[in-house]
Amino acid sequence: MILVTGMAGYIGSHTAVALLEDGRQIVGMDNFYNSSPSALDAVKKITGKDFAFYNADLRDKEGMRRIFEENSIDAVIHFAGLKAVGESVEKPLLYYENNISGTVNLLELMQEYGVKRFVFSSSATVYGEPDHVPIEEDAPNSATNPYGRTKLYIEGILKDMCVADKKFSVALLRYFNPIGAHESGLIGENPNGIPNNLMPRICQAAKGIMPFLTVYGDDYPTKDGTGVRDYIHVCDLAEGHLAALKKLEKSTGALIYNLGTGIGYSVYEMIHTFMKVNSVNVPYKVCPRRAGDVPTVYANPDKALNELGWRAERTLEDMCKSSWEFVKNK
Ligand code: NAD
Ligand code: UFG
Numbered sequence: 001m002i003l004v005t006g007m008a009g010y011i012g013s014h015t016a017v018a019l020l021e022d023g024r025q026i027v028g029m030d031n032f033y034n035s036s037p038s039a040l041d042a043v044k045k046i047t048g049k050d051f052a053f054y055n056a057d058l059r060d061k062e063g064m065r066r067i068f069e070e071n072s073i074d075a076v077i078h079f080a081g082l083k084a085v086g087e088s089v090e091k092p093l094l095y096y097e098n099n100i101s102g103t104v105n106l107l108e109l110m111q112e113y114g115v116k117r118f119v120f121s122s123s124a125t126v127y128g129e130p131d132h133v134p135i136e137e138d139a140p141n142s143a144t145n146p147y148g149r150t151k152l153y154i155e156g157i158l159k160d161m162c163v164a165d166k167k168f169s170v171a172l173l174r175y176f177n178p179i180g181a182h183e184s185g186l187i188g189e190n191p192n193g194i195p196n197n198l199m200p201r202i203c204q205a206a207k208g209i210m211p212f213l214t215v216y217g218d219d220y221p222t223k224d225g226t227g228v229r230d231y232i233h234v235c236d237l238a239e240g241h242l243a244a245l246k247k248l249e250k251s252t253g254a255l256i257y258n259l260g261t262g263i264g265y266s267v268y269e270m271i272h273t274f275m276k277v278n279s280v281n282v283p284y285k286v287c288p289r290r291a292g293d294v295p296t297v298y299a300n301p302d303k304a305l306n307e308l309g310w311r312a313e314r315t316l317e318d319m320c321k322s323s324w325e326f327v328k329n330k
Pocket of ligand 1: 005006007008009010011012029030031032033034035056057058059078079080081082083098102121122123124175176177178
């Protein structure tokens with residue numbers, strides 16, 4: 001049985017579909033801080049399969065204990081966490097408590113119940129301001145904000161766990177920029193509040209919820225002056241978790257993988273592809289750079305291909321189409 005924390009969230013719900021379609025038994029938990037129970041019904045509808053679910057908070061250790069007590073868990077995929085960079089700067093303690101203390105609770109329970117496999121949602125944010133691209137897994141790490149620091153600290157805690165317990169196996173999956181939605185149109189990125197990331201904001205501008213998209217700077221040293229990122233389809237990302245889990249079933253220690261495509265697209269390329277494939281206008285205005293943004297980030301994804309046999313398959317067109325399909329009728 002696999003425990004999926006944060007399962008009602010964006011990446012958790014897509015990974016739940018991939019796991020159920022692979023015939024895995026799962027149990028989910030979430031506190032719905034940034035999601036809603038409707039995602040769980042959608043997962044059931046897509047897969048035609050049922051699963052146990054707990055409305056629980058990582059910070060409530062006794063509530064979490066019930067999950068371990070009532071289920072025979074042999075691996076954990078840990079998505080639950082807060083992820084808004086700006087909010088983390090304003091409320092660092094909330095991020096340290098929720099993300100770090102919450103993860104420590106989870107790890108203590110795993111230790112108590114003898115659970116040895118852990119897949120962690122890390123982020124390309126741990127590369128800070130990369131000095132070169134594409135980024136390999138052994139590039140230097142740094143954090144530029146409290147959110148990023150929670151990812152770096154948790155990576156460190158998990159490496160320490162592997163030193164202390166030779167039977168413990170961990171995959172640190174460093175996601176690049178997940179976008180897109182399941183082809184059913186039933187699950188996708190549905191954040192509570194105002195989104196920060198490019199694709200949800202493109203969708204809001206296309207829908208008229210925002211009058212225009214703010215392009216944060218067109219004077220970067222990139223192909224067209226706008227920021228370049230490695231956008232990866234969330235369904236490819238979900239399949240990456242399954243590949244990592246299979247690897248952990250045959251290994252111990254901490255393994256680190258970039259989950260990206262290896263291709264960098266600019267903000268203008270994103271806007272224009274979105275408009276073309278969806279036949280919809282995205283009004284935008286060029287504004288000053290956003291504090292903390294770096295010009296170019298994209299992965300070297302070779303290690304995941306060589307060691308996990310996984311690579312991202314879906315195109316930018318797929319990502320733009322499915323994102324809009326999910327959002328347009330909401
Ligand atoms: P999300 O907000 O959609 O999902 C996270 C889920 O965790 C939410 O449903 C939220 O309600 C839940 N949660 C938060 N704190 C909790 C707590 N204390 N107890 C129980 N549930 C809690 O985010 P996502 O995009 O699906 O991201 C999943 C993970 O991947 C996060 O850890 C995030 O930091 C990481 N990540 C995301 C991205 C991205 O761009 N989406 C990039 C890199 C890493
Ligand atoms: N951008 C805009 N306008 C917007 C939003 C974004 O022009 O309204 C630009 C940004 O300047 C950047 C690109 O679009 O060039 C992508 O921005 P996102 O906010 O979508 O993604 P980031 O790469 O900045 O951030 C992501 C994750 C963070 C993580 C960071 C570093 O969302 O959690 O990668 O790895 F910390």
